[in-house]
Amino acid sequence: MKDKREIAQELYNTLQLTDNALQDSQTAHLYVNHNMVVGSHLLPGLTADVEETENGISMLFRVQAGRRIARPVHLCFGMLPAKGLQEIRLRVEIEEEAHVDVLAHCTFPNAVDIIHRMEADIVIAENAQYSYTERHVHCPSGGIQVVPHARVHIKEGARFRTDFELIKGRVGSIEIDYESTCEARSVLEMNARINGTGSDLIKIRETGHLIGDSARGVLTSRIALRDQARAEVYNKLTASAPFAVGHVDCKEIVQDQGVAIAVPIVEVSHPKAHVTHEAAIGSVDDRQLETLMSRGLSEDEAVELIIKGLLK
Amino acid sequence: MSILRLEGIRLVLGEKPILNNLSMEFWEGHVHAIVGPNGAGKSTLASTLMGLKGYRDFEGDILLDDESIKTLSIDERARKGISLGWQEPARFEGISVRDFLRASSGNKPLKELNEVLAQVGLDPEEYLNRSVDKTLSGGERKRIELASLLVMQPRVVLLDEPDSGIDIEALERIFDALRILKSRGSTIILITHSLAVLKQAEHAFLMCHGEIVDKGVVDKISGYFENKCIPCAHKNIPGSEV
Ligand SMILES: Nc1ncnc2c1ncn2[C@@H]1O[C@H](COP(=O)(O)OP(=O)(O)O)[C@@H](O)[C@H]1O
Ligand SMILES: [Mg+2]
Numbered sequence: 001m002k003d004k005r006e007i008a009q010e011l012y013n014t015l016q017l018t019d020n021a022l023q024d025s026q027t028a029h030l031y032v033n034h035n036m037v038v039g040s041h042l043l044p045g046l047t048a049d050v051e052e053t054e055n056g057i058s059m060l061f062r063v064q065a066g067r068r069i070a071r072p073v074h075l076c077f078g079m080l081p082a083k084g085l086q087e088i089r090l091r092v093e094i095e096e097e098a099h100v101d102v103l104a105h106c107t108f109p110n111a112v113d114i115i116h117r118m119e120a121d122i123v124i125a126e127n128a129q130y131s132y133t134e135r136h137v138h139c140p141s142g143g144i145q146v147v148p149h150a151r152v153h154i155k156e157g158a159r160f161r162t163d164f165e166l167i168k169g170r171v172g173s174i175e176i177d178y179e180s181t182c183e184a185r186s187v188l189e190m191n192a193r194i195n196g197t198g199s200d201l202i203k204i205r206e207t208g209h210l211i212g213d214s215a216r217g218v219l220t221s222r223i224a225l226r227d228q229a230r231a232e233v234y235n236k237l238t239a240s241a242p243f244a245v246g247h248v249d250c251k252e253i254v255q256d257q258g259v260a261i262a263v264p265i266v267e268v269s270h271p272k273a274h275v276t277h278e279a280a281i282g283s284v285d286d287r288q289l290e291t292l293m294s295r296g297l298s299e300d301e302a303v304e305l306i307i308k309g310l311l312k
Numbered sequence: 313m314s315i316l317r318l319e320g321i322r323l324v325l326g327e328k329p330i331l332n333n334l335s336m337e338f339w340e341g342h343v344h345a346i347v348g349p350n351g352a353g354k355s356t357l358a359s360t361l362m363g364l365k366g367y368r369d370f371e372g373d374i375l376l377d378d379e380s381i382k383t384l385s386i387d388e389r390a391r392k393g394i395s396l397g398w399q400e401p402a403r404f405e406g407i408s409v410r411d412f413l414r415a416s417s418g419n420k421p422l423k424e425l426n427e428v429l430a431q432v433g434l435d436p437e438e439y440l441n442r443s444v445d446k447t448l449s450g451g452e453r454k455r456i457e458l459a460s461l462l463v464m465q466p467r468v469v470l471l472d473e474p475d476s477g478i479d480i481e482a483l484e485r486i487f488d489a490l491r492i493l494k495s496r497g498s499t500i501i502l503i504t505h506s507l508a509v510l511k512q513a514e515h516a517f518l519m520c521h522g523e524i525v526d527k528g529v530v531d532k533i534s535g536y537f538e539n540k541c542i543p544c545a546h547k548n549i550p551g552s553e554v
């Protein structure tokens with residue numbers, strides 16, 4: 001049987017990174033394979049209380065008040081087997097004035113039939129900053145269902161940013177549901193970049209409530225679809241306080257028999273709040289395509305470059 | 313020697329004939345200008361030469377090196393050596409100047425990408441990693457368009473209004489870049505309604521209402537600007553009686 005270190009290394013290798021994060025003493029990390037912590041290294045000011053459950057883990061992740069964690073913390077949730085269920089319960093507490101960036105990887109390189117669920121409660125205290133980048137590494141055949149749900153509370157002056165990327169491998173089915181409440185002068189920024197192919201099904205539901213004076217929120221999604229892939233994006237911003245400002249921005253390139261639905265909802269209930277939205281869905285822009293072709297790129301090469309740009 | 317020849321091009325958009333029996337000849341290694349007022353059909357002609365969507369169905373023929381390119385796609389024409397600098401160049405989200413130039417160059421090394429940026433008066437340090445998107449000014453985007461043609465070095469370069477959005481200082485850099493293209497053997501076709509740009513050419517065509525109403529050396533055609541003639545179907549153009 002493989003020991004934990006070997007499993008952690010195997011998960012790491014699927015990520016195709018070159019930073020040697022597992023060996024770097026300045027980089028905190030926590031690696032979970034199914035329901036077992038296979039690697040963990042924490043730094044002063046950072047705690048992770050983990051309980052292994054039947055199909056995953058339950059964790060309280062906390063950054064102490066005023067602490068600034070210099071390098072991104074590596075979290076890795078993975079399953080090396082082909083089948084199974086992984087359930088992650090996460091409570092995140094970023095205390096007053098603390099700063100942390102988390103780079104979370106979800107890796108299912110051999111998935112045939114895997115369900116990955118995450119239920120998260122996130123509290124970002126006054127003037128704290130939390131940035132969460134989630135990258136997925138899936139296998140090319142896409143036998144996976146990813147269901148991340150989170151409730152986020154962003155207190156006064158705090159910032160929360162998420163970047164969700166699924167660019168390599170097949171999506172399978174993904175259902176993102178985030179709901180954030182933003183207090184005075186807080187900032188919410190959510191970005192999703194997803195490349196759907198085959199029979200992929202992508203559902204994104206992001207909601208931000210700008211309830212505090214001068215709270216700001218931007219929800220951005222960039223999606224490329226081909227084959228029979230389908231995407232539904234429901235992004236909603238509500239603003240109920242003076243000088244709350246928000247923007248919802250969704251751009252999708254659809255090819256083949258792909259189907260895209262974008263429903264931006266903005267709800268403003270204060271005369272001094274301002275929320276805008278923008279959605280553009282269509283095939284590749286002719287002018288862009290023709291420009292690249294006039295430089296000698298084939299149509300396929302030009303499309304590839306344009307989509308790469310959209311997802312960058 | 314002629315490199316590119318148009319024979320009796322007639323193109324109708326909607327119900328309206330936009331190009332009307334155009335026959336033109338362009339000489340290899342020379343700088344040509346096509347001048348004419350707004351709406352004359354200059355950009356339409358450029359689109360037709362490049363084979364853009366909506367401009368492929370026309371009467372007449374286009375010959376490159378005496379061979380018809382009428383049925384070729386845009387990229388096939390590009391690979392035969394024709395390219396176009398657009399009047400209003402496209403913007404690309406997420407594509408850097410470096411990626412755009414590299415794609416245009418057929419993957420030439422970074423050194424050459426830096427070189428062409430400098431040739432159009434843009435500092436490579438500052439511009440290589442910027443996106444070719446809305447954050448560039450019109451003039452910056454035009455110069456990057458020209459840089460992409462410098463690095464591509466097509467045999468025939470069509471430039472649609474190369475000076476639009478360019479300030480007077482930068483205009484000299486644009487003209488320098490044209491000289492570089494010419495010195496490397498490119499045939500240049502400048503589409504313009506500016507006298508300064510016309511003066512960069514050796515030969516010119518005057519176009520009005522989709523027709524060539526005059527042609528000849530630049531001094532002759534520049535009379536059109538000096539006389540402020542309003543071209544019309546009556547062809548009351550200086551020199552047209554010749
Ligand atoms: N797709 C189109 N359908 C109909 N008319 C068009 C179309 N595109 C351009 N035109 C018309 O063709 C004429 C020539 O336009 P254009 O080639 O852009 O002129 P120029 O570049 O000389 O200013 C104009 O009258 C314009 O309105
Ligand atoms: Mg024009």
